[in-house]
Amino acid sequence: xxxxxxNLINNKVLTEAPSKAVNxxxxxxxxxxxxLDALNNVNTLxxxxxxxxxxxxxxRTDDIHSVLIAAEKxxxxxxxxxxxxxxxxxxxxxxxxxxx
Numbered sequence: 246x247x248x249x250x251x252n253l254i255n256n257k258v259l260t261e262a263p264s265k266a267v268n269x270x271x272x273x274x275x276x277x278x279x280x281l282d283a284l285n286n287v288n289t290l291x292x293x294x295x296x297x298x299x300x301x302x303x304x305r306t307d308d309i310h311s312v313l314i315a316a317e318k319x320x321x322x323x324x325x326x327x328x329x330x331x332x333x334x335x336x337x338x339x340x341x342x343x344x345x
Contacts, residue, residue, distance in 0.1 A: 283329070287322045294319040 294315040301312045 280329070283322075283326050287319070287326050290315070290319040290322050 294312075297306070297312045297315045300306045301309065306312070
C-alpha cells in the first residue's frame with residue numbers, strides 16, 4: 246500500500262503539474278496537499294499495522310506474513326516521509342543562509 250501511495254503521488258505530480266504550468270490555474274494540487282496526503286497515508290498505515298499486530302497477539306489471525314508486511318510498509322513509509330521532511334528542512338536552511 247505504501248508503494249501504491251507513492252506511485253499515486255508521483256502520478257498526481259506528473260499529471261497535475263503540466264496543466265498548472267500551462268493554464269496557470271490555482272485549483273491544482275500543491276506541495277502542501279501532497280505532504281498532508283503522505284502524512285495521512287503514513288498514519289493510516291501505522292494504525293493498520295498496529296491493528297493487525299493486536300489481532301495477531303490476540304489470536305484472531307494466524308497470518309504472520311501479512312502482519313510483518315504491514316509493519317514493514319508502515320516502517321518504509323515513515324522512513325520515506327522522514328527523508329522528505331529532512332530534504333525540505335535542508336532546502337529551507339539553505340535558502341535562509343543565502344546572502345541578499
